[in-house]
Amino acid sequence: xxxxxxxxxxxxxxxxxxVLLRCNYSSxxxxxxxxxxxxxxxxxxxxxKYTSAATLVKGINGFEAEFKKSETSFHLTKPSAHMxxxxxxxxxxxxxxxxxxxxxxxxxxxxxxxxxP
Amino acid sequence: xxxxxxxxxxxxxxxxxxxxxxCAQDMNHEYMSWYRQDxxxxxxxxxxxxxxGITDQGEVPNGYNVSRSTTEDFPLRLLSAAPSQTSVYFxxxxxxxxxxxxxxxxxxxxxxx
Numbered sequence: 001x002x003x004x005x006x007x008x009x010x011x012x013x014x015x016x017x018x019v020l021l022r023c024n025y026s027s028x029x030x031x032x033x034x035x036x037x038x039x040x041x042x043x044x045x046x047x048x049k050y051t052s053a054a055t056l057v058k059g060i061n062g063f064e065a066e067f068k069k070s071e072t073s074f075h076l077t078k079p080s081a082h083m084x085x086x087x088x089x090x091x092x093x094x095x096x097x098x099x100x101x102x103x104x105x106x107x108x109x110x111x112x113x114x115x116x117p
Numbered sequence: 118x119x120x121x122x123x124x125x126x127x128x129x130x131x132x133x134x135x136x137x138x139x140c141a142q143d144m145n146h147e148y149m150s151w152y153r154q155d156x157x158x159x160x161x162x163x164x165x166x167x168x169x170g171i172t173d174q175g176e177v178p179n180g181y182n183v184s185r186s187t188t189e190d191f192p193l194r195l196l197s198a199a200p201s202q203t204s205v206y207f208x209x210x211x212x213x214x215x216x217x218x219x220x221x222x223x224x225x226x227x228x229x230x
Contacts, residue, residue, distance in 0.1 A: 043221035109159035
């Protein structure tokens with residue numbers, strides 16, 4: 001079974017500072033990995049995804065993530081935080097099958113990103 | 118495309134009442150899922166479907182029923198509402214295949230008194 005751990009339920013950074021949101025996964029087979037963002041009172045939307053084409057993945061709004069197999073990590077970064085980045089961020093791992101009470105997609109518990117002016 | 122739509126956006130129920138949360142998608146996706154989101158708990162899978170006529174239980178299925186008679190629709194039924202079901206509910210859909218992204222609806226905020 002796969003699992004996802006997001007370190008830090010809340011992360012606070014100053015506007016203009018580096019954003020780093022951590023995600024570690026466990027999987028018995030090569031995973032597909034996703035980052036989703038949820039703005040207040042909205043549904044989740046895709047930021048970026050890793051599908052084995054390249055280990056450094058660029059997404060929307062200046063975010064990127066690097067897949068590191070040796071560290072089983074898929075951390076999300078942005079060089080310079082903007083006030084509009086304040087949101088909840090979810091890491092997810094996907095496997096090529098469903099069943100066992102899962103639809104093949106497992107989410108982390110989320111990290112709330114706070115941007116200080 | 119409208120994507121994934123959910124109705125209603127807000128709902129208040131009394132304990133013991135029943136209701137159906139509607140979900141529809143116009144992308145011809147095979148997979149559809151229902152999640153609930155509670156503070157500090159992340160997203161928890163309630164039920165999911167891998168195609169019309171096929172449904173299965175997720176992590177927290179008790180108190181909920183689903184059916185999938187068409188590819189487009191995936192309603193979630195609360196049989197006898199309880200205060201513990203106060204939550205925000207999200208419907209989602211995606212194409213079969215682990216590399217495909219999940220598309221989410223805007224959510225339904227449910228309060229059970």
